[in-house]
Amino acid sequence: MTDTVVSVTTKKDWSTDQEVRWCPGCGDYGILLAVQTLMPELGLKPENTVFVSGIGCSSRFPYYMETYGIHGIHGRAPAIATGVAVARPDLDVWVVTGDGDALSIGGNHLIHALRRNVNLTILLFNNRIYGLTKGQYSPTSELGKVTKSTPMGSIDHPFSPLALALGAEAGFVARTHDLDRKHMMETLRAAHAHRGTSFVEILQNCNVFNEGAYDELTGRKARGEMMIDLRHGESIVFGENGHAGVVMGADGHLRIVEVADVGLEAILKHDAHRADPSLAFALARLSADDLAASSQRWTPTPFGVFRDVDRPEYGAMLGAQLARASAKMGRGDLAGLLRSAGTWQIT
């Protein structure tokens, strides 16, 4: 047995010579750094990697990755990436999108990519605002949000990207945020390892149009009591010394309790591999109503891998059908095809 020769790359090999054009202080810088740092670790080759994006601030991402890349059109990245990945199962295909791109104009492509389960890793940068068009509300903006297009406050009910992805039966669903590179890399590593469509929501700060959107959730002071770190196989506890936890009530609702009040055995154990997505959905909904409300009453919110289950991957199934067809009918013969509906001779 010989050792597999892994091409050794460094972060620098994954960076382009293009000037990064995000606003100074944008959360996207942190995500770019995490991804460029992760790539060499994963042992990937730049030439076998493709980044596909739509339109929006986040969608400039491919220009900064020294890989193959397409900066596509608004909302269509999952469709374009599906073409790349179905045509070429040998490639590592990543989609970078935002809350407007993926959930508004591209909502249809997103849910169908998740349902179809093509081998893609989708990174959704959620900053709850339209940045590139200079500050209109997005499908994840809270009710009452005052923006240029909602001077009296938004009356448009937002949805949770994770709940949407789980509703579309995505096999891999996770959440991380732009301020914690370690958590980002850990989450992206798991997303990449998953075969099929992986969906990662990355909470990202837009310091120009939605500054501090997540401060009370992911800020260094808030983090400890507000972020629930989901770990497969472990009890869902959080806070200093794990004093708080998540339980399921008799009514089926998830609630946050003091562990001391109920005992550790009453706390839910996180099972990312559960076939039934309803518990993952409930976790995704745990703070969604609070996030959506105009009061922005922040409550503890889960992070990490919500769901990681194996489902048949589309490209592999299509490849198997192609192989089966060739085995059964032989490799395609053009002259034979033209005669397949019956012919007659004229002499």
Added chain:
Amino acid sequence: MTDTAERKSAPETLSRVVVRFAGDSGDGMQLVGDRFTSASAMFGNDLSTFPDYPAEIRAPAGTVNGVSSFQVQISDHDITTPGDAPSVLIAMNPAALKADLGRLEQGGLLIVNRDAFGERDLAKVGYVTNPLDDDTLANYRVVEVPMTSLTVQAATELGVKPRDAERSKNFFALGMISWLFSRPREFTLDWIAARFADELVRASNAAAFNAGYHFGETTELFDHPFQVESAHMPAGEYTNITGNVALAWGLVAAGQLANLPVFLGSYPITPASDILHELSKAKHFGVRTVQAEDEIAAAGMALGAAFAGHLGVTTTSGPGLALKSETISLGVSLELPMIIVDVQRGGPSTGLPTKTEAADLNIAMFGRHGEAPLPIVAAYSPSHCFHAAIEAARIALKYRTPVILLSDGYIANGSEPWLLPDVDSLPDISVPFQTEMNHVAPDGTDEYWPYLRDPETLARPWAIPGTPGLMHRIGGLEKEDGSGDINYTPANHDKMTHLRANKIAGIARDIPAAQVVGDADAAVCILGWGSTWAAIFAAVQRIRSRGEKVAWVHLTNLNPLPANLGELLRGFDTVLVPELNLGQLCRIVRSEYLIDAQSVSKVQGLPFTSAELEHAVSGAAKGVQQ
């Protein structure tokens, strides 16, 4: 020979005949029309078909809206159209009679299913009195046959329930017509045996077919059968082909000839869906098909596959082309090869989804934002769809551009005998991928410039993922000439806009020159494109057989136009442009060449008849004489 046949007189030989089967949507008229066509093709006739059916899968039974018809012309000589007026009409019910009687030629043979002419059936379509009993049909030779009851009688003997047996009445009609036109019976019986898995259905259809055949043979209703001799067509091996199947096979062929896997992203839409169906069966050719969530995704997937090094294709009809517009514009900007097939139908909007029209030339030409020119290829007949698909792929690959391939509902569903090409004679359309660096940076390092163009074709290199060292990013933002880096400067955008336009315009050097068919010294020249070819062909034949002169130019490349076209057209007093739209090519030709081309327009969801075009040409010729 049976003794009953001996009682009949010998078949009368006709040089051509036009038969139209008309019934309810659920009566199976398309099926029997198709079987009669196949039997005639096997017999060696030349033929042309025209399926004409409603948008509703099952419109209310017995109504005029629900009538589904299939017209076929068979002949002993070269023909291109399904015939202007049927000489034989089979009407399965009063609705079919009402819908199609006006098409039947005066004195034509009308065969009706008498069982379907009850009071309620008549009332449904507004017949106050029974047309079989009044003088409505005085100008036709009418044969009334109780098709339903005779079918039921034949099939119930085999244990088929009467309700099920009734459904075989289309095969009774097919049997009668097969006898009437001396078609060999075994061919159809073999097909029935192979087609229907359910034993009772198989037996019922075969019994009905035989009963119809014998009915023709034994009754006194018909004096004698007819015969259409086989046509003197060029020797070789033939198959009967519809445009959609030919187009799908053309795409398979294009993949083989380009040595690239074919990738189809498609969303079902009438009348293009059969291309998706056909390509989905070609998996042993490595053809990947994805039924996308919508038209936009279908185009996006095809473009993504093209980036990855496949022959990316998306197929649709007008409404879908509108949805794909933004993606096609991205394709123009990315300069990637891609084929967009538009099987045109009546519009705007949902329009006439099952009827033909050729009114998408404008959207194909101009239906994108910004300056976004692309090549357009138009197929002109069912079998030409095969070659048009290869030509579209050739241009797309060589020039790294999206190409729109126009077909229409008429040739998509219509069929004709096709002399099979020798596959070894088909052109090699392969293009090399870029595998090496192509530029040296100022500091002396080698680099890859994705927009460094071939000086002759102006095509950019095509480096696909997986190629070491040639990683690059492309997008919809304006790119710097050469390096492909984002560049918004005024001079660069001006240069890139012109480069993209010049690249497409330059394809004129790489397509066949326009050719005149007929009389180069005629006063009137017909300028056609697409499926009008069939009716123009027949009209030109008839005009010239009368000793009159007419010229004809038919275009398959609509953008760019052949380089010699302007000069050619200026040589005629009158240029007539028949189109199934309100003059879209005519307007292009007028603006392009400043000639006074005249539009001949038809937008009824139907193809031109050759008589209509003959009339238009005579009118124009008279105008010239005056």
